[in-house]
Amino acid sequence: MSSSGTRGIAARWSRGLCVVMGGLLGAVAWGGESSQAPENARAPTRERIEARCNQGEMKACSFLGILLQGGNGVAPDKRRSTELFDKACQGGLASGCYNAGVSYDQGLGVPEDAKRAAELYDKACREGEAKGCSGLGVLLKQGRGVPKDEKRAVSLFKKGCDGGLALGCNHLGVSYKEGRGVPKDDKRAAALFDKACTGDMALACYNLGGFYAQGRGVAQDGQRAAELYDKACALGDAPGCFRIGELHQEGRGVARNLTRAAAMYDKACSGGDASGCYNLALLHAKGLGVARDDARAAELAGKACDGGLAVGCMALAGIHAHGQGVPKDEKRAAELYQKACAGGVAQACQVLGKR
Template identity: 35%
Template sequence: CLKMGSFFKYGNGYPVDLARMADYYARGCRLGSGLGCNLLGSLYATGEGVPKSPVSAKENYEKACRYGYMAGCVNSGVLILQNPQGVTRDLAAARDHFQTACDKKEGSGCTYLGQLYLLGMGVPKEAGKALDYFSRGCALQFGSGCTKAGELQMSKAHKNPEAAARSFNKGCELKDPEACAYLGQLQEFGIAMKKDPSEAKRLYTWACDKKSGKGCRQLGLLHETAPKDNKNNYSEAANLYKIACKYEDAEGCSMLGMMYILGRGLPKDAALARRYFEKGCAGGSAAGCFNQAAAFLRGDGGPKDDGKMVEYLRKACQLGHGRGCLQIAKLYEKGGILKKDSNQAGLFFKKACELKEKSACAKASQK
């Protein structure tokens, strides 16, 4: 039944007929095929060959799970987290689906379970446990698990670039684009491995071609910072940042905004810059938030707004931008836009200092 369904999907000797494809997948599911139920669930999730129905998608994913097809358990858990119309967001149920899949050696289940522990969603927030599950996902040949493990191993909490390099290398071998982009960064700067800019560029290019926003952004940065004897460098960089932003890379959006502010590789457009700073900030880019604060301070591309400036400086600071914290500290120290408050100033000077903003450290020690 499943083979017949694929014939009607791809037209291998048959006319493409998505409704008949769905019918054959449904027959396979009724005959107890977990794969058939999972495929049918995916059709209901996207509306391909059947009316779009998240409820029916979940029902079929759960049938697949009961039949022992672990990808169905994972897909059901993901759908529950996404919370589309008709599907209740139940973190405990999602966790149970991921746990079932992980226990049955489905790497994606372990990786999603790790993400729940990393974020504290339906379980206690535990970075150590998250790393354990990411590492299990990686060991089970799920590339994204390797990438997630590497990200944690590179974080301030773990500071283990050698382990991260091994994780990213395995993830890249498993064809995970984000892992290859991270591996490229380590090779570009010689972190935990031999410095090799040409190999870094090759990895960035491959990752970008596979729709990694990070890969496109890092490739763009190579062009932007290259020797300026090639006038096409800026335009190529701007184009790559645009692609990175399209792939939901927050830093890429912020960098594209700066290209519009500076007129590098494209016409100056402060209003468009604001739009991209906003998108970057919303996606978690500290630089995007800081740049948006600067736009509200100067009135670039729109009205000046001191209240908005402070709001975006706070967001930047919360996301780890030292200069954002420093500017908030100065506003509290000076008074005016914010009510003068030496205690608050001291707290923000201290945070800025912790974030390597050296000019804040002397002030922090005085408060």
């Protein structure tokens, strides 16, 4: 079941950049370039890495910066992390410039500063770091920190794509899909999404799945759409999990399988997709593909509502109004109907009008 909270291709292009950035910063990689440390640095301790950095080895500085982002058994220190990325950048390491750009772009340990991020991305790009080209392209497309320039953004996305960056290919595909900075061209967009998806860019697989589902730039093919959504999901894209769950629920492109649909909605919900939470709530409320569980349905509807999905608030309002899985609470129901109404659910407004 689709919903107003499902994110479309055009609305999700910038999220993809954040996902890739986060992956780069969270990975244990020397200088953000590979999974191997320099020679003679096997099983390096933080102290040894810091010593190498202090001796002027810029890859060591960038590697330590990545570790200090947290998640690798090292206490996070994002301010120090950004300082190290800056040091690596000043020492001539292009990936250090990119990493520092991410920190300023997202406000990681420093005040958010899109202008500074743009400068760092530009330097990284000019020094051969494809991710820097893509990062600067995003800011130019948004007009953040730099004057808006969609044509230049396209040229930078192309540079990133030509440099082997799947994310750059995806951004370029979105530009062709939207006709922003280039003439609209669905066939070209599909080819670029395909290239990026082949490079395991989850968002590109999702985007290409949408094209196959709609028959945009490619022949309509429900089975191929399902395969692509499945791949996007396997690569960690929560909306992709929602879409494959939806196809299994409706039997489009795949055999109808409510148990599989529920599992995919659960995965989507766990990944932060409000629509996945909402659809799983409906299955639990009706006992379709899963055991009927009113309390679980209420919990999931609450997650959907908290995730900004107005129909989730509407469902939760009904649950509280009737006491299904939760104690009956007319006051709470009224608050939720109001929230759903404000979110554009006409039925919620009608219910309020009768109260």
